[in-house]
Amino acid sequence: MAHFAIHPYFRYMRTNPDKRDIELKALMADSPVLKALSILRSLAASSRPVGVQQVASDVDLNVSTVHRLLQMLVKDGMASYDAPTRTYMVGTECIRLATSVLGSHSLIGRVRPFLSELAQSVEETCAFTLYEPRTYSKIVALVERGPHALGYEFDVGSRDGIHAGASGKPILAFLPDEEIDRYLRRKLPKLTEYTVVNPAQLRKQIVQIRKVGYATSKGERIPGAGVGIGAPVFTSDNKIIGSIVVTVPYFRWKPARLNDIAKKVKASAQKTSSILVQAPSAAGEFRE
Secondary structure, rough: OOOOOOOHHHHHHHOOOHHHHHHHHHOOOOOOOHHHHHHHHHHHHHHHHHHHHHHHOOOOHHHHHHHHHHHHHHHHEEEEOOOOOEEEEEEEHHHHHHHHHHHOOOOHHHHHHHHHHHHHHOOOOOEEEEEEEHHOEEEEEEEEEOOOOOOOOOOOOOOEEEOOOOOOHHHHHHHOOHHHHHHOOOOOOOOOOOOOOOOHHHHHHHHHHHHHHHEEEOOOOOOEEEEEEEEEOOOOOOOOEEEEEEEEEEEEEOHHHHHHHHHHHHHHHHHHHHHOOOOOOOOOOOOO
């Protein structure tokens, strides 16, 4: 019997469940809609077309259920099927929806000028991330690159925890105290030798981030990646929704740049916060 490697996101969800994850799993058992959305996430997370057994392994559903829902998604254009290889991938209708989300009148479209201005000003790669409360993770929603040929690469749509790096820690620091307590009770993955996973140390960092209004990191997520400076983004009722981050490769980093970059990152985050008029119920849901 063939065994399939589970995508890292789905492996993280299974090994780091909380009460909300367990409740959602129970709801999915009786909801074809939630099952179909889970299947779409699997297709979107894959870098290549995948077979029905791989998808079933990712979403932890039986093959017959996944096959039936995939056929429905194909009919609606949300998924596409390649008969010769018997594989599936995201469909054109799903891509159309994603494109509309990234359009000039969407949230992402309105954030883009601020992020582009920041990238040109600091001459480095910048990213806008959105917080996903259910999984205590943040998602890279938008990337703008500076003028240099060599720079840090963010993958739009990638997701990871909020305890490591200058994009995640501004989010963690400005969560309500009870949410921070709940998150720090988890076993946090140590991504590199510089990743801080000790709750007491993280709490000290949180105090400092709240004091200065930004976070810094050096190689906490990817070994040798560089130095990150990130600031929090809030909704109008002062709830954390994401972050703006600049990452500078080690070979271009000078400590003297910190104050200037931090000032500009905070200003960009404040501009971004100004266009969020209501807190979302989940990452990506806004009302204008």
